[in-house]
Amino acid sequence: GQNIDQPTEMTATEGAIVQINCTYQTSGFNGLFWYQQHAGEAPTFLSYNVLDGLEEKGRFSSFLSRSKGYSYLLLKELQMKDSASYLCAVMGGSTLGRLYFGRGTQLTVWP
């Protein structure tokens, strides 16, 4: 089976840094994705990791350790608009493009 685990909720203040962790156990691994989803809207792509290490993209960075089955999403210089659900998803198994999602981490950014 596939298991993707991430915290349910996190809070932080504007301007701060927050790290959202994700652990996974999947049969097969073809990459790990992070998506952002605002309430009532579609998930939007944030990052993709397939090799170990850190990928940086502006205020967002994502890290992957395949041996540990672990990833994190790092958000810097938090803004109010970053309040959203952050979904960790693993492309595993034999079907490229089929994603196994965690339940999402609801991040609330306070002024």
Next chain:
Amino acid sequence: DTGVSQDPRHKITKRGQNVTFRCDPISEHNRLYWYRQTLGQGPEFLTYFQNEAQLEKSRLLSDRFSAERPKGSFSTLEIQRTEQGDSAMYLCASSYRADNEKLFFGSGTQLSVL
């Protein structure tokens, strides 16, 4: 490029009725996916197409559900004899192999079965 579009955005129906949703993927994307999302959960895979061929179906997709992609472009998802448990957001996504199969999602169809 207008992104992935879904229609309708919202659908309210009575239990036992049939409903059909439409998805138009990004034009150059040959893979199309349907996911379902309930409140507080991540999206769950339902089925996917490569061009017009339906290559995989989840066990979540009961016999009441059918999906088509007749010309390898738009897709429809039909639910027959809807049940209250079918109430969810139905998300369509498309991807392109050369872009690491990164999924682009539509805004979804929110189904409420009364």
